[in-house]
Amino acid sequence: MTEAVPSYLSPTGQEIVFLLLGAVAVGSALLVVTTKQLVHAALWLVVAFGALAGCYLVLTAEFVAWVQVLIYVGAVIVLLLFGIMLTRAPVGRSTDLDSGNRVAAAVVALATAGVLVTVVIDGFRTAYAPLTPGAGAASELGASIFSTWVLPFEALSVLLLAALIGAIVLSRTDIRGGASDPADASGVPPPADPVDDPSRTGTSGGSPPDQTGGH
């Protein structure tokens, strides 16, 4: 693995392509965390995920690349855009997307980047992996998943089911507390339906201006 390391001064074509894709990924990720428009952040995230899928492709992980495109670009971004639209976020330019601790966050992030890059360069300077195509094909990965990693795979399916049910229960608004609730017997009404909450906050006097007036 570590014998006969080629020089860094004569990069191969694969390394050049990987570095370009990595630069695109890092640049669009920077735009994700610094842009002033919420929808643009989601769209720059598409670019970052696409560039990362290209990185996986260069690293001969074909199946992971296509799963990345399908799940991240196809599903997660759409979900995030749904979240942006459903929370009625300002679609245009907004100035309050950053909190007050930007400087501290930048210091922490720069320190993290410095430490990580230094350690990684120092530790893996001599590591070299020749890329042989086909190692990450769907057939190889499928055989590996369904022979060696079957138990985590099944556990993951149960986790997905739990996440599905949890998301449904959290986002439905017509689930009421059962009448068999022990809190009912002690005179406490069941937990309120979230649909009723806007009207209730309207009647409780003075709370909506405080909530929306903060920003």
Add this chain to the structure above:
Amino acid sequence: MHIVYPAVVAALLFSIGVYGVLARRNTILVLMSVELMLNAVNLNLVAFDVWLGDRLHSGQVLTLFVIVIAAAEVGVGLAIVLALFRNRKTVDIDHLRDLAEPADDPTPEDETRSAAPHAHVPADAVPALAGVAPLRSPSRSAGTSSAPDASTPVGRGEGQPAEDDSSTPEGQSDEDASSTSEGPSAEDGRHVRRGGGS
């Protein structure tokens, strides 16, 4: 391929994700930054799988697992954000300070009254938190919805029964647990019955 290149790209992506989590105010942007950090981890996993030449492909399989878990995390996280938006009309993290430490020390009356683990709940009777108390009112009125004016700090201060505060979240958690455990079983039963009939 030098392993340094993907490792450095992953380190930079992770740092950018750290910055986003710390500096952003909108909850959905924080979720996006968490996705960036997860992707940095994925890039590391793939690169080191290629480097080590693992016969079992543990790195790439673990990458797939991380992708699936990230999808589940985004689903549940967005459901929580939407529930938050329904209740509070905001998704800004800076305004969600219900679990913050109170500025003053709690009065000894509060300490004696609340032997329950929800000792922080009556602390909004402290006048320093009067500006925060209206933010709390939707959840407060969700618990004690019988009296809408019970959400004002004055009403909270004069000896509202503390056992209501302590029993309401337990009741909610019981209800949630029962509803989640009922959901799949009822569905399964229906499916089994339908399958047997056809």
